[in-house]
Amino acid sequence: MTFASRHIGPDNDEQTHMLKTIGYASLDALMDAAIPEVIRWHGTLSLPPAASEEETIAELRSIAAKNTVATPMIGLGYHGTFTPAVIKRNVLENPSWYTAYTPYQPEISQGRLEALLNFQTMVTDLTGLTTANASMLDEGTAVAEAMTLARRSSKSKSSVYVVDADTLPQTLAVLRTRAEPLGITLVIADLSDGVAALPAEYFGLHLSYPGVSGAVRDHAALVDAAHSVGALVTVAADLLALTLLRPPGEIGADIAAGTTQRFGVPLGFGGPHAGYLAVRAGLERSLPGRLVGVSKDADGAPAYRLALQTREQHIRREKATSNICTAQVLLAVMASMYAVYHGPDGLRAIAKRVHNHALTIAGSLAAGGVTVAHNAFFDTVTAVVPGGAASVVAAAAEAGIDLRLVSSDEVSVSCDETTTSAHVAAVLAAFGVSLAPAADCGAKPLGRTSEFLTHPVFNTHHSETSMLRYLRKLADRDYALDRGMIPLGSCTMKLNATTEMEPVTWPSFADIHPYAPASQTVGYEHLIGQLETWLAEITGYDAVSVQPNAGSQGELAGLLAIRGYHRSRGDLHRDVCLIPSSAHGTNAASAVMAGMRVVVVACDALGNVDLDDLDAKISAHASSLAAIMVTYPSTHGVYEASIAALCEKVHEAGGQVYVDGANLNALVGYARPGKFGADVSHLNLHKTFCIPHGGGGPGVGPVAVRAHLADFLPGNPGQPGDHHAVSAAPHGSAGILPISWAYLRMMGPDGLAAATGAAVLTANYVAARLREHFPVLYAGNNGLVAHECILDLRPITKATGVSVDDVAKRLIDYGFHAPTMSFPVAGTLMVEPTESEDLAELDRFVDAMIAIKAEIDQVAAGVWPAGDSPLSNAPHTASAVTADVWEHPYSRSVAAYPAGVDRTAKYWPPVRRIDGAYGDRNLVCSCPSPEAFED
Known part of the structure; x- marks a missing residue:
C-alpha cells in the first residue's frame, strides 16, 4: 500500500458509498460541483512523486547527515540539555x-x-x-x-x-x-x-x-x-x-x-x-x-x-x-x-554543576593571563582576547566545540547540563591556558535563600517507575486522536503519522543550535529550502518563510509585509484592514498589532462576504486601504464564488489581499491562493501539513507571498539590522519541519489532491447524513460545503432548552471530542472530519449525533426535564454512575453506555461538568494542595 492510502481513511469502496449517499458518481464530479470554476486549478503540482515510508526515512537520514552535531557552548539563550528518556518516550514520542x-x-x-x-x-x-x-x-x-x-x-x-x-x-x-x-x-x-x-x-x-x-x-x-x-x-x-x-x-x-x-x-x-x-x-x-x-x-x-x-x-x-x-x-x-522528575534538589544540583564549570573556566583564564569581562556570572564567561577572538573560536571548533564570537576581541563561553570536564579542558586549550583553581563568583551576594518547588508533585516522582506511572495516569485522563475522532471545525485534526514523527528526535536534527556555524547546518538549510519551495508551489506564491512559529505569528508577518510594501512606496497613510465579520478572531488582533485600523465587512445570509458592504467600505476608505483579510474557504466552511471579484475590488483600490490559510486543507491540489488573486497567506503546518497540535502547540505558521512582497518577509533575528523578525530563531520551530517535509514527500502531488478530495467528501457525507436532524447552516455551490460544516442547534435550544454545551458534553459519554462550539456562530457546532477518518468512525460519530437528537426529542416530549436529562448532566463519570444513590429520571446504563458505545472500550471522563464561572471568580493558577482533592 502507498502512504497516501494509509493516511486517507476511507478506501475506494467506502468513498463510493459516501458519494452515493450525497448523490455524486465520482470524487471528480463532487469537486467540480463544489469548487467555483473561477478559482479551480486543473494542473498537477510540480512536486517529487510520492516516496514510500522507507524511502523517505532513508532520504531524511541522508539530509540529516549533512548537519554536524557539535558541543553547543554558544549560549544566546539556547543550551544543551538531556531529555530524560522516560519523558522523551512517554511525552514527546507518545x-x-x-x-x-x-x-x-x-x-x-x-x-x-x-x-x-x-x-x-x-x-x-x-x-x-x-x-x-x-x-x-x-x-x-x-x-x-x-x-x-x-x-x-x-x-x-x-x-x-x-x-x-x-x-x-x-x-x-x-x-x-x-x-x-x-x-x-x-x-x-x-x-x-x-x-x-x-x-x-x-x-x-x-x-x-x-x-x-x-x-x-x-x-x-x-x-x-x-x-x-x-x-x-x-x-x-x-x-x-x-x-x-x-x-x-x-x-x-x-x-x-x-x-x-x-x-x-x-x-x-x-x-x-x-x-x-x-x-x-x-x-x-x-x-x-x-x-x-x-x-x-x-x-x-x-x-x-x-x-x-x-x-x-x-x-x-x-x-x-x-x-x-x-x-x-x-x-x-x-x-x-523535567522539573517534576529532578525536583528542587536535582535542579539545584544541575545548576551548581553548570556554574562550577563556568567558575573553572573563569579561574583558569584569569590564571593564564586572559581577562574575564565580568566577575559575577552563572553559566557564561566572556573573555577579552584583543585581536585573537576568531582564532580561539576556530581552535575550539577543531575540537568539536562551538563558542560565540562576540567581536574581534571577545569570546563568550556558555556551559550547560551537557558540559563535561573534557569540554572545559578543550575550551581552555583553545585559549592556550591550563587548568587552574575555580574563580570566586561575585554573584554570591545575590544568592537565593527562598525555597522553591515545595509542592508534593515536585518531590515524589524521582524514580523512573513513579514517573512512568504518573505520565500514564495523566494521559489516561485525556482524549486525543489515539482514542478517536476529534471533529473540530477550522482545526484540521488529521493523522500525524509515526513515520513523519520519527526524525524529530534524531540527534542530527534535535541537537543543532539555531546560531551554529552555517557549515554545520547544511542539512537543515537543504530541508527548509525544499519545504519552502514545495509550499510555494502548492499555494501558487513566489516566496515562503517558515520563521513564524504559530499561525498568529504568520498572520502578523504577512500583515507586516503588506505594511512594509506600502511604506516602501511612500503610502504611509494606508492603514485600514478590512476584515469580514466571520473571520478568525486572531485576524483582527494581528491587524492591530501591525499598526492597522480594523474595519469590519458584513457577511450576507449565506455566510459570504457581502459585496455591497465591501464596496461601501472600500469607497469609504479607498485612500487609506491597506489590505483585506479573508479566510478561504470561508470561516463558515463554504467556497465563496465571489473571491476573485473580491480580490479585484481591493486591488483596484490599491490594497493587498491576505488569505488566511487556516482552511487550506480544502484547496491543496485544486486551487492556489497565489494564483486566484491573493498577495499573501499564512499556512498552518499544524493543520494542513500534519505537524501535531500537541495539546495546544507546537504550531508553525509559515508566511507565503507574491514576488512584490518577498523583500518584506521576516529576516534573521540574529543579524544586525531591522529584519522584521517575528520569532527568536531564524527558521522558527525548525525542529519539527521534518514532519511536514515527510508528509509532502510521502504523499506526492497525487496523494495531496486525493487527501483534499477525501476531506471535502467526508464533510459533505456528514452534512448529508445529519441535515435532517440538525440544520446545516451554510452551503455553497450546489448545496455543498467545503471541508467542514456548521450544524445549527439554535432552533433546538430555543424549543427545548438543550444547549450546544449539553450536546458537546454528551458527546463525551459517546466517546467523542466535541466539534468546535459556537464559532463562528454562537449556538452552533462546526464539524471537520478531515481525510484521515474512515467510514466506520464517521458513521460512529453521525450515529452518536442522531442518538443525541433522539435524546433531545425525549426532553422536548417531557419524558426528561431539560434540567435533569442525560444531556444536562453530561458527562457522566464512573463514580457518578456507580454512586449508591441515583435519583435521575433516566437509567444508569443510559448515562454510561448510550447507543453505540463499546462497553469494552469505554472512555470515562475523570470529572463531571466544570463550573467555568466559579474558576474565573476564584482564580487559582498554581498547584492546589493534595488536601484540596481530599476535601
Whole structure:
C-alpha cells in the first residue's frame, strides 16, 4: 500500500458509498460541483512523486547527515540539555500527548491541564512572582508580549521602552518588530552603571538576568527607579540560574519572561520551545495567552480548566491585547515534567554543576593571563582576547566545540547540563591556558535563600517507575486522536503519522543550535529550502518563510509585509484592514498589532462576504486601504464564488489581499491562493501539513507571498539590522519541519489532491447524513460545503432548552471530542472530519449525533426535564454512575453506555461538568494542595 492510502481513511469502496449517499458518481464530479470554476486549478503540482515510508526515512537520514552535531557552548539563550528518556518516550514520542487538541473541553483534558498547572507553578516558584501563563511561543515573543503588557498596565503616558543593552540580540530584533507599528520608542541603554543611564520618562524597563554577556547584576536599584516614574519592569531570567540566584519577584519586578528550553527540551535548530511569562499580583487579568486555573465540577470536586477565556481573540477581536491564540503545550509539558522528575534538589544540583564549570573556566583564564569581562556570572564567561577572538573560536571548533564570537576581541563561553570536564579542558586549550583553581563568583551576594518547588508533585516522582506511572495516569485522563475522532471545525485534526514523527528526535536534527556555524547546518538549510519551495508551489506564491512559529505569528508577518510594501512606496497613510465579520478572531488582533485600523465587512445570509458592504467600505476608505483579510474557504466552511471579484475590488483600490490559510486543507491540489488573486497567506503546518497540535502547540505558521512582497518577509533575528523578525530563531520551530517535509514527500502531488478530495467528501457525507436532524447552516455551490460544516442547534435550544454545551458534553459519554462550539456562530457546532477518518468512525460519530437528537426529542416530549436529562448532566463519570444513590429520571446504563458505545472500550471522563464561572471568580493558577482533592 502507498502512504497516501494509509493516511486517507476511507478506501475506494467506502468513498463510493459516501458519494452515493450525497448523490455524486465520482470524487471528480463532487469537486467540480463544489469548487467555483473561477478559482479551480486543473494542473498537477510540480512536486517529487510520492516516496514510500522507507524511502523517505532513508532520504531524511541522508539530509540529516549533512548537519554536524557539535558541543553547543554558544549560549544566546539556547543550551544543551538531556531529555530524560522516560519523558522523551512517554511525552514527546507518545501520541496520547502529541495528538491532543487545545483543552477547550476541560473534562477530557485533565491530564494535560494538570501538567500545565505544574508548568505554571514551576515558573512562579522560580521567578518569585504570583501568576504564570501556560507557556509562550519562545523567549523573544514572550519578552515582546511583556512589553505590550507593560504599556497597557503602566500609569506612565510615555511611549518609551528602555531595554538593557545586555539583552539577547534576537530578542532585540523581535522587540523592534513589535514596537514600531505600535508607536513604541525603544531606547537601548547600557545599564551596567545603574540608574544614571535611564531617561526621565518611560513606561517600561527590560532587564536581563543574566545578560547575554553572562553578567549577573543586582537590578534592585533599577527596579526602584522605574517604579518611581510609574514604569513596569520586566526581567528576562534564566530559570536554571534562578535555582541559585535571588528571583526577580524578590526585588519587585513586575514581569518575568524567558524560555524553558534548557529544562529537557532539545535545541531543534531553534524550536519549538516553551517560552514563559509570569506577573506579580494585580496583573493576572492582563496576562496574554492561556492560563490554567482550578475550578470545581458538578460534584464540587476540584477540576482544572482554561481560565479567563474572555481574553480570547474570537471574543475580543480588534480589542484583544495580543494575537496569541496558541501555546507550546507539548514542550511546556516536557519542561514541567523535567522539573517534576529532578525536583528542587536535582535542579539545584544541575545548576551548581553548570556554574562550577563556568567558575573553572573563569579561574583558569584569569590564571593564564586572559581577562574575564565580568566577575559575577552563572553559566557564561566572556573573555577579552584583543585581536585573537576568531582564532580561539576556530581552535575550539577543531575540537568539536562551538563558542560565540562576540567581536574581534571577545569570546563568550556558555556551559550547560551537557558540559563535561573534557569540554572545559578543550575550551581552555583553545585559549592556550591550563587548568587552574575555580574563580570566586561575585554573584554570591545575590544568592537565593527562598525555597522553591515545595509542592508534593515536585518531590515524589524521582524514580523512573513513579514517573512512568504518573505520565500514564495523566494521559489516561485525556482524549486525543489515539482514542478517536476529534471533529473540530477550522482545526484540521488529521493523522500525524509515526513515520513523519520519527526524525524529530534524531540527534542530527534535535541537537543543532539555531546560531551554529552555517557549515554545520547544511542539512537543515537543504530541508527548509525544499519545504519552502514545495509550499510555494502548492499555494501558487513566489516566496515562503517558515520563521513564524504559530499561525498568529504568520498572520502578523504577512500583515507586516503588506505594511512594509506600502511604506516602501511612500503610502504611509494606508492603514485600514478590512476584515469580514466571520473571520478568525486572531485576524483582527494581528491587524492591530501591525499598526492597522480594523474595519469590519458584513457577511450576507449565506455566510459570504457581502459585496455591497465591501464596496461601501472600500469607497469609504479607498485612500487609506491597506489590505483585506479573508479566510478561504470561508470561516463558515463554504467556497465563496465571489473571491476573485473580491480580490479585484481591493486591488483596484490599491490594497493587498491576505488569505488566511487556516482552511487550506480544502484547496491543496485544486486551487492556489497565489494564483486566484491573493498577495499573501499564512499556512498552518499544524493543520494542513500534519505537524501535531500537541495539546495546544507546537504550531508553525509559515508566511507565503507574491514576488512584490518577498523583500518584506521576516529576516534573521540574529543579524544586525531591522529584519522584521517575528520569532527568536531564524527558521522558527525548525525542529519539527521534518514532519511536514515527510508528509509532502510521502504523499506526492497525487496523494495531496486525493487527501483534499477525501476531506471535502467526508464533510459533505456528514452534512448529508445529519441535515435532517440538525440544520446545516451554510452551503455553497450546489448545496455543498467545503471541508467542514456548521450544524445549527439554535432552533433546538430555543424549543427545548438543550444547549450546544449539553450536546458537546454528551458527546463525551459517546466517546467523542466535541466539534468546535459556537464559532463562528454562537449556538452552533462546526464539524471537520478531515481525510484521515474512515467510514466506520464517521458513521460512529453521525450515529452518536442522531442518538443525541433522539435524546433531545425525549426532553422536548417531557419524558426528561431539560434540567435533569442525560444531556444536562453530561458527562457522566464512573463514580457518578456507580454512586449508591441515583435519583435521575433516566437509567444508569443510559448515562454510561448510550447507543453505540463499546462497553469494552469505554472512555470515562475523570470529572463531571466544570463550573467555568466559579474558576474565573476564584482564580487559582498554581498547584492546589493534595488536601484540596481530599476535601
